[in-house]
Amino acid sequence: MSARVCVIGAGCSGLTTAKRLKEFGVDYDHFELSDDVGGNWYFKNPNGRSAVYESLHIDTSTRRLEFEDFPAPEDYPDFPHHTLMHQYFRDYADHFDLRDAIEFEVGVERAVRRPADAEEAPGGWDVELSTGEQRTYTDLVVANGHHWSPALPTTPVTSTASSCTATPTSTRSSRSRCAASG
Ligand SMILES: Cc1cc2nc3c(=O)[nH]c(=O)nc-3n(C[C@H](O)[C@H](O)[C@H](O)COP(=O)(O)OP(=O)(O)OC[C@H]3O[C@@H](n4cnc5c(N)ncnc54)[C@H](O)[C@@H]3O)c2cc1C
Numbered sequence: 001m002s003a004r005v006c007v008i009g010a011g012c013s014g015l016t017t018a019k020r021l022k023e024f025g026v027d028y029d030h031f032e033l034s035d036d037v038g039g040n041w042y043f044k045n046p047n048g049r050s051a052v053y054e055s056l057h058i059d060t061s062t063r064r065l066e067f068e069d070f071p072a073p074e075d076y077p078d079f080p081h082h083t084l085m086h087q088y089f090r091d092y093a094d095h096f097d098l099r100d101a102i103e104f105e106v107g108v109e110r111a112v113r114r115p116a117d118a119e120e121a122p123g124g125w126d127v128e129l130s131t132g133e134q135r136t137y138t139d140l141v142v143a144n145g146h147h148w149s150p151a152l153p154t155t156p157v158t159s160t161a162s163s164c165t166a167t168p169t170s171t172r173s174s175r176s177r178c179a180a181s182g
Pocket residue numbers: 008009010011012013014031032033034037038039040041047049051052053056057058059060106107108109143144145146147148172173
């Protein structure tokens with residue numbers, strides 16, 4: 001079996017991986033839980049895993065974060081709002097024609113290593129999809145972000161600021177809301 005890669009996730013990590021695999025002519029399948037690309041930068045992402053809050057601006061500057069082969073638009077501010085970041089990743093996917101290869105609303109449920117002496121794809125991966133389908137790959141790229149298993153506090157977050165009591169959806173977003181209102 002020649003190389004056949006499974007890519008999990010179409011946030012910026014999965015998209016850039018897919019772009020390189022495509023460039024090098026490597027056969028790959030690309031799975032994304034959500035209905036669009038962008039991962040964390042997709043506000044109110046139906047996958048339930050985005051921690052982006054309404055007022056969020058990225059704190060990495062535009063010229064540091066942009067991809068060398070896909071510069072951000074000239075009129076982007078130094079620290080873009082999350083809506084601009086999402087648009088940038090959507091445009092990246094369109095520019096490099098990556099969408100057709102993405103199977104949206106399909107999650108990878110399990111990935112199990114194959115025996116090193118297996119006849120097909122030795123040392124590769126058996127992947128189980130949310131559709132119930134099983135597929136076999138020589139290689140696996142896990143670009144599922146860092147929100148796949150949230151660690152949420154069990155008690156509400158409180159602050160000395162007069163108007164701030166939040167039940168967190170994530171520690172980072174709650175802290176930021178408190179800072180904004182304090
Ligand atoms: C509030 C906040 C502010 C941030 N600010 C910055 C910043 O200023 N600068 C910076 O560089 N970074 C920042 N980050 C970090 C941010 O995580 C990265 O910018 C970026 O989103 C990571 O991209 P990723 O592709 O690795 O993961 P994600 O963007 O999280 O994408 C992962 C994708 O994988 C998909 N997925 C997950 N599990 C599965 C599965 N089992 N099957 C199929 N698909 C799956 C998800 O649906 C998602 O689309 C911030 C994060 C947060 C929460």
